[in-house]
Amino acid sequence: MIRSLAFCAVLSANVSALPIVPAPDKVEVTPDAFFRLTPATPVYRSGIGPALPGYLVEQLQHAFNLRVAPGTGQAPKGISLAVDVDADMGSDYVLIVSENGVAIGGNNEEGVFHGIQTLLQLIPRGPSPDGSFHIPACTILDTPRFTWRGLMLDSSRHIQSVAEIKTLIDQMALYKFNVLHWHLTDDQGWRIEIKSRPKLTEIGAWRVPREGIWWSRPGPQPGEKPTYGGFYTHDQIREVVTYAAARFIRIVPEIDVPGHSMAILAAYPELSTTGGPFTVNPGSQFYNTIENTLDPSNPETFRLLDDVFTEVAALFPDPYIHMGGDECTKKFWEADPDCKKLMESENLKNTGELQSWFVRKVEKIIQSKGKKLIGWDEILEGGLAESATVMSWRGKDGGIAAAKAGHPVVMSPSPAYYLDLYQGHPQIEPPTYGMARLKDTWAFDPTLPAGTDPKLLLGIQGNIWTEEIPNFRHLQYMTWPRAFAIAEAAWSKPDPARDWNGFVGRVEAQFRLFDSLGWHYARSIYDPAVSVSADGKTITLTPEIGGLEIHYTFDDTEPDATYPKYAGPLAVPPGASSLRTRTYRAGQPVGRLTWIAIRDIASEKRAP
Ligand code: ACM
Numbered sequence: 001m002i003r004s005l006a007f008c009a010v011l012s013a014n015v016s017a018l019p020i021v022p023a024p025d026k027v028e029v030t031p032d033a034f035f036r037l038t039p040a041t042p043v044y045r046s047g048i049g050p051a052l053p054g055y056l057v058e059q060l061q062h063a064f065n066l067r068v069a070p071g072t073g074q075a076p077k078g079i080s081l082a083v084d085v086d087a088d089m090g091s092d093y094v095l096i097v098s099e100n101g102v103a104i105g106g107n108n109e110e111g112v113f114h115g116i117q118t119l120l121q122l123i124p125r126g127p128s129p130d131g132s133f134h135i136p137a138c139t140i141l142d143t144p145r146f147t148w149r150g151l152m153l154d155s156s157r158h159i160q161s162v163a164e165i166k167t168l169i170d171q172m173a174l175y176k177f178n179v180l181h182w183h184l185t186d187d188q189g190w191r192i193e194i195k196s197r198p199k200l201t202e203i204g205a206w207r208v209p210r211e212g213i214w215w216s217r218p219g220p221q222p223g224e225k226p227t228y229g230g231f232y233t234h235d236q237i238r239e240v241v242t243y244a245a246a247r248f249i250r251i252v253p254e255i256d257v258p259g260h261s262m263a264i265l266a267a268y269p270e271l272s273t274t275g276g277p278f279t280v281n282p283g284s285q286f287y288n289t290i291e292n293t294l295d296p297s298n299p300e301t302f303r304l305l306d307d308v309f310t311e312v313a314a315l316f317p318d319p320y321i322h323m324g325g326d327e328c329t330k331k332f333w334e335a336d337p338d339c340k341k342l343m344e345s346e347n348l349k350n351t352g353e354l355q356s357w358f359v360r361k362v363e364k365i366i367q368s369k370g371k372k373l374i375g376w377d378e379i380l381e382g383g384l385a386e387s388a389t390v391m392s393w394r395g396k397d398g399g400i401a402a403a404k405a406g407h408p409v410v411m412s413p414s415p416a417y418y419l420d421l422y423q424g425h426p427q428i429e430p431p432t433y434g435m436a437r438l439k440d441t442w443a444f445d446p447t448l449p450a451g452t453d454p455k456l457l458l459g460i461q462g463n464i465w466t467e468e469i470p471n472f473r474h475l476q477y478m479t480w481p482r483a484f485a486i487a488e489a490a491w492s493k494p495d496p497a498r499d500w501n502g503f504v505g506r507v508e509a510q511f512r513l514f515d516s517l518g519w520h521y522a523r524s525i526y527d528p529a530v531s532v533s534a535d536g537k538t539i540t541l542t543p544e545i546g547g548l549e550i551h552y553t554f555d556d557t558e559p560d561a562t563y564p565k566y567a568g569p570l571a572v573p574p575g576a577s578s579l580r581t582r583t584y585r586a587g588q589p590v591g592r593l594t595w596i597a598i599r600d601i602a603s604e605k606r607a608p
Helices: 001-009 050-064 109-122 162-174 234-245 262-267 299-315 337-345 350-370 397-405 438-443 472-479 484-491 501-516 599-603
Strands: 024-039 040-045 078-083 093-098 101-106 132-144 148-154 181-184 250-255 320-324 372-376 387-390 409-411 456-462 529-532 537-543 549-553 578-585 592-596
Touching: 024 093, 024 101, 040 050, 050 078, 050 109, 050 501, 078 109, 093 109, 101 109, 109 132, 109 162, 109 501, 132 599, 148 162, 148 484, 162 181, 162 234, 162 472, 181 456, 234 250, 234 299, 250 299, 262 501, 299 320, 299 350, 320 350, 337 350, 350 372, 387 397, 438 484, 438 501, 456 472, 456 484, 472 484, 484 501, 529 599, 592 599
Parallel strands: 040 078, 078 101, 148 181, 148 456, 181 250, 250 320, 320 372, 372 387, 387 409, 409 456
Antiparallel strands: 024 132, 093 101, 093 132, 529 537, 549 578, 578 592
């Protein structure tokens, strides 16, 4: 059945008709028809092992408290999961829901897995009065746009538990992400056990405990005990890799060198040019005053990296190892006589070329472990290593330059794909820097320009830097909903007619799913952007999404739906010190009570 449909069906692309993120390729809804999912619904399988039916049974129980059972045979009124290697469907998966059952057919098990994720999003949050869950009848054909659909998790600045990382992986799987780039080392903590170099975690994994604004925290005091931190053992890493692989998610480990290396230097001060001693940084200011770079002129640097990459390569089956390479301060190399000698003997004109020399040495080490090198776009400076793949973060320029030179590229540019930035007015949101509202992330075009080979764009990635993300609850708040927009750009074909309101409607359906799962997300789209005219006299409120009523006041009381409703730019009353707003939809409050001092309004720096 799936085969004939795949060949014959001409389906409309009404992608917003169903509450699915990322939007599937082709969707056809059968009006007024549905499948009744009940605990008696069997799950059949054909051409696949028991793992995926088992996974679906587990998810139905977990998300909907529905205890279905695996069935045998191919009777109707069930959910059938099948791989049909002969089908040549031209799609990753096909999902057909009719009154008689649900059929998911994949080109392979990964395709079936993706079809399961779509199905999970189609199931309503609660049963109908008849006790069954009504899944809308539809036919979906779906295929991914990019092969690299990533999120980067920074476990150095703040560490997450294995259970929390598994939750993030579950969330990623639901939205068809397939790469978790794991940032395991930085100035603020070394998080991966290296058995041949135990000092990396005995010393490098721990810093003095601090709260407060990142980069403004007090530095370590003499004799103070480093008690914040931790690291992942080999067993824990294998557990995470296995868990992710069962959800068709690769893990790309990052060891960030030669900069961002203060945790290494805390353990091995002899690998610096200045000699130390060093402490793992707790979020205090140090750039250009305390060294955080490895000394390229010391052969022991590369012996350590060889030991590290030996164990990293054995733990992570992915073909790639990320070597960082970003934001390497050159000041200490420039001042070091041994680095100068090395540059003379290797005929390197500047420290940019010295960094490139360093990257090429690391490239050889990584290749000697059977792996491929990927790095942040600074690895272009001074000449790109031959086999390197570039991850573009300083906008798209590095990615474009790499593609022009024939190298594969992953686009993860700031600000659009930086999930650590503000997603609403800085006076409302927890402290961070920069701005990427959901609409900014959604509207961003990650593609390469004309004249470059589009096949070199492997895909895209959102980055969860955790300097200002001290706990997993807040990590979810910063990741979602912006990662929905990244998932959609990564998976769905570019659609010139794509529609912001339709996307928001599908995002709100995910909010309801997150609510039912006890997961967290930001509701910042319900708060208006607030901007002030250049003369400071007029304030404009811009709702990010449609259908909101904004009630406001300048009188320092708490607005509710009886307060004035915003209908256009507001004159700031003489003497007003603050503006408070709250948004409503259909009479119900949906936004937060916002409270912004008039003098701070301009800090969003956003044109209305
Ligand atoms: C980066 O944000 N330093 C890659």
